[in-house]
Amino acid sequence: MKQTLNSGRAIVNLIFCVFSIAMIIPFLLVISISLSDEQSLIEHGYKWFPEKFSTLGYQVMLHSSHAIVHAYGITILITVVGSLAGLLLTAMTAYTISRKDFRYRKPMTFYVFFTMLFQGGIVPVYILMTRYLHLRNSIWALILPLLISPFYVMIMKGFLGKIPGEIIESVKVDGASEWRIFFQIILPLSKPALVTVGLMLAFGYWNDWFNGLLFIDDPNKVPLQLLLYRNMNAIEFLKTTAIAQQLNIDVSKLPSLSSRMAMTILAAGPMMIVFPFFQRYFVGGLTVGAIKE
Amino acid sequence: MQWLAREWKHVKKNRELLLLSLPGFIYKFIFYYLPLVGLVIAFQNYNYTKGLFGSKWVGLHNFKFFFTSDLAWRVTRNTIFYNVAFIVLTTVFALVMALLLNELSKRWFKVHQTVMFLPYFLSWVVVGYIATGFFDYQHGALNTVLASFGVDPTNWYQKASYWPTIMIVVQLWKAVGFQALIYYAGIIAIDPSYYEAARIDGATKWQMIRKITLPLLTPLVVILLIMAVGSIFRADFGLFYYVPNDSSFLYPVTDVIDTYVVRSLRTIGDVSMSTAVGFYQSVVGLVLVLVTNYIIKKINEENALW
Numbered sequence: 323m324k325q326t327l328n329s330g331r332a333i334v335n336l337i338f339c340v341f342s343i344a345m346i347i348p349f350l351l352v353i354s355i356s357l358s359d360e361q362s363l364i365e366h367g368y369k370w371f372p373e374k375f376s377t378l379g380y381q382v383m384l385h386s387s388h389a390i391v392h393a394y395g396i397t398i399l400i401t402v403v404g405s406l407a408g409l410l411l412t413a414m415t416a417y418t419i420s421r422k423d424f425r426y427r428k429p430m431t432f433y434v435f436f437t438m439l440f441q442g443g444i445v446p447v448y449i450l451m452t453r454y455l456h457l458r459n460s461i462w463a464l465i466l467p468l469l470i471s472p473f474y475v476m477i478m479k480g481f482l483g484k485i486p487g488e489i490i491e492s493v494k495v496d497g498a499s500e501w502r503i504f505f506q507i508i509l510p511l512s513k514p515a516l517v518t519v520g521l522m523l524a525f526g527y528w529n530d531w532f533n534g535l536l537f538i539d540d541p542n543k544v545p546l547q548l549l550l551y552r553n554m555n556a557i558e559f560l561k562t563t564a565i566a567q568q569l570n571i572d573v574s575k576l577p578s579l580s581s582r583m584a585m586t587i588l589a590a591g592p593m594m595i596v597f598p599f600f601q602r603y604f605v606g607g608l609t610v611g612a613i614k615e
Numbered sequence: 616m617q618w619l620a621r622e623w624k625h626v627k628k629n630r631e632l633l634l635l636s637l638p639g640f641i642y643k644f645i646f647y648y649l650p651l652v653g654l655v656i657a658f659q660n661y662n663y664t665k666g667l668f669g670s671k672w673v674g675l676h677n678f679k680f681f682f683t684s685d686l687a688w689r690v691t692r693n694t695i696f697y698n699v700a701f702i703v704l705t706t707v708f709a710l711v712m713a714l715l716l717n718e719l720s721k722r723w724f725k726v727h728q729t730v731m732f733l734p735y736f737l738s739w740v741v742v743g744y745i746a747t748g749f750f751d752y753q754h755g756a757l758n759t760v761l762a763s764f765g766v767d768p769t770n771w772y773q774k775a776s777y778w779p780t781i782m783i784v785v786q787l788w789k790a791v792g793f794q795a796l797i798y799y800a801g802i803i804a805i806d807p808s809y810y811e812a813a814r815i816d817g818a819t820k821w822q823m824i825r826k827i828t829l830p831l832l833t834p835l836v837v838i839l840l841i842m843a844v845g846s847i848f849r850a851d852f853g854l855f856y857y858v859p860n861d862s863s864f865l866y867p868v869t870d871v872i873d874t875y876v877v878r879s880l881r882t883i884g885d886v887s888m889s890t891a892v893g894f895y896q897s898v899v900g901l902v903l904v905l906v907t908n909y910i911i912k913k914i915n916e917e918n919a920l921w
Contacts, residue, residue: 330820334718341712342730345788348745349733351756355748367759368748415639424632425625433640437647439845440901443893444876445886446653447646453666470642473842500631529738532852551740551857579754586744590737597736598729605728608800 356380356584360577379580383588389541389549390588396461397546401527404465409520411470416478417508422487431479438472448536463537464545468526474519477608481515482508514606521600528593550589553582657891677891686875691848694871696779697855698847701786706836708791713798714824731792739853742789746858750781773864782869785858786851794839801835802828837911837918845904848896852877872896 350370355363359374366373383390418424419431447467457463485508493503509516534548544552626633652667657677659670681687712731719727737745749757750771758768771777809827818826850871859869876889904920912919 331718331720334715335720335723337715338719338723338727342727345730345734345792348748348788351748352745363754367754367762368751368756369759370756411638411642414635418632418636418639421632425629426633426636430636430640434643437643438842439904440651440897441647441893442650442653443890443897445656445880445890445893446650449653449656449667449886450646450650453663467646469646470639475639500635504635525736529736529741531738531740547738547740550738550744583744583748586741590741593736594733597732601725601729601732604732605796605800605803608797 352583352586356580356587358580360580363577363579376577376580378577379582379584380588382577382581383584389544390546390585392542393544393546393549396464396543397528400461400464400530400545401524404468404527405520405523407465408469408471408474408523409516412474412478412519412523413482413509413512413516414504415470416475417482417504419475420479420482420485421490434472434475438476444536451537458537459540459543460537461543464530464533464543465527467533468523468530471523471526474522478512478515478519481512485511514603517600517603518606518608521597521604524596525593546589550585553585654890654894656887657894659887661887661890663886673887677887678895680888681892681895686870689867690870690872690875693868694848694850694873697782697786697850697871698843700779700783701790702840702843702847704783704787705790705794706840708787709794709798710832710836712791712795713802714828716795716799717802717828718820728796731795733792734789735793737789739851739857742785742854743857743860746781746785747860772860772862775865775868778859778865778868782854782858786854789854797839798832798835801832805831834918838920841904841907841911841920844907845900847903848872848899850874 347370351368354370354372355368356379357375357377358369358372358379359376360378362373415430415434419427419434421427424430451463451467452458457466489507489511490503493507498506529547530545531547531551534545535551538544538548655667656670658672658674660673660676661667661670716724716727734742747755749755752758752768752770752772755771757771762768771781805828809831810823813823813827850873852873855869855871855874856877859865861874862869872892876892879885880889908920
């Protein structure tokens with residue numbers, strides 16, 4: 323019995339090793355390309371290990387800086403402001419509909435949930451944002467559309483719904499106001515869910531290019547992913563003599579293949595590094611609750 | 616009047632909770648409910664300068680325009696094909712992964728969890744770049760590997776026949792890990808005393824999975840399924856735009872409703888038709904959710920979403 327259990331576990335471990343390797347192979351390829359010498363890429367194609375190591379791709383990206391530094395600034399700003407505000411509003415909304423003694427719980431749940439089932443689509447939102455809210459080229463156009471997602475409200479509600487009602491009852495008897503209960507009792511208790519939803523909001527903001535595409539023309543307000551998208555079609559911006567001079571190389575030798583992948587790493591990287599620090603909360607916070615009671 | 620007075624008392628009693636929910640309420644109203652008014656554009660010949668209330672009414676003309684175009688069938692078919700494939704495969708793979716995760720020793724769990732999760736947090740733009748790393752004609756890793764076996768390079772971005780598989784693999788790569796963790800969260804929330812009782816009765820692992828884990832996980836699976844069915848007419852624009860690199864050779868198998876709408880918005884600027892298509896997606900999605908929930912309710916009241 324013990325024997326079969328152990329060999330079973332070994333097989334499971336093996337499956338996961340194969341699976342995990344399959345998951346990271348694409349990452350390794352991009353990292354390898356970004357660190358390869360341009361000439362070896364042109365001659366031998368992309369490989370999983372750099373034939374000739376070179377950091378020129380990254381140097382070029384860092385020297386073409388203005389645009390990138392600016393885009394980082396914009397993305398960090400919307401990520402921080404958006405996730406914090408979104409998290410608070412999501413928690414507030416989810417908390418009220420998780421309270422079984424809240425008289426308007428059912429209509430509010432429906433009101434939130436319905437937005438998950440039926441939406442106006444891109445065009446009406448676009449017209450609302452540009453024509454009536456005048457948010458074209460505003461930083462708010464990058465923040466507001468992602469602020470409260472019904473799906474995250476449901477995740478949050480799933481978690482909050484499991485907090486025993488007696489806890490709330492007992493502090494209420496002591497005369498605490500709803501605001502105090504929310505901020506001093508509920509929020510500290512729901513750390514896993516807050517981290518989970520907060521992180522998902524942060525990734526949503528960090529990775530957003532769509533709202534940028536729709537609402538932003540001003541080059542000073544382009545977020546990182548939109549910059550990456552624009553570079554996909556126009557890597558030519560790299561072919562500027564200024565960067566070549568700074569790096570002391572010939573313009574024709576500017577590495578467009580490796581710098582493209584270096585930019586990809588720079589755009590995805592920071593979140594990849596941040597994420598593992600929070601993941602211990604993740605599983606506990608990922609409870610998707612039912613709509614009905 | 617008396618009813619109103621009574622209700623007012625309730626409002627006053629609940630006023631703090633109401634205030635707490637007010638910001639969310641207002642937000643939803645502005646960003647989700649107000650745009651619904653904009654759906655009238657679907658029935659108008661929208662003119663940006665005349666606006667919502669000055670444009671000419673054209674009845675169902677925009678819908679007719681879309682449905683009689685020979686592309687309507689193609690994009691609808693592709694959208695449904697991919698979404699059905701995604702729903703079925705993601706659910707199956709994620710469930711298996713979640714069950715296996717549960718058997719994993721704690722030491723390894725963290726490592727695998729991190730790795731599984733990583734792709735979910737990439738933007739589609741980044742995934743598009745990664746895809747070019749594999750499929751690029753001149754330098755791509757696939758052609759490089761093929762060349763080392765003496766096989767001639769393939770121009771992947773022009774060979775439509777490979778793309779259904781590629782799209783499905785990319786989507787699974789990105790989504791399975793996340794969904795597996797949602798299911799895993801559901802599994803560890805199951806009361807351990809069930810398993811203890813089963814163990815005392817001498818149940819095998821497989822029996823426990825079949826008789827305890829899966830039945831208790833069903834409501835969660837159903838919730839995610841119903842949600843997915845509701846968006847079966849909505850394709851992930853990023854996936855279908857960036858991963859095939861918007862290559863027109865691949866449109867027959869990668870063009871979906873959402874890419875079609877954005878393209879017609881950009882090239883011909885047909886606002887009204889785009890709204891009509893969005894309306895069509897939403898209505899069909901809503902009907903599908905209602906029908907699915909109804910059917911599930913008939914089978915097992917417990918598992919229905921509402």
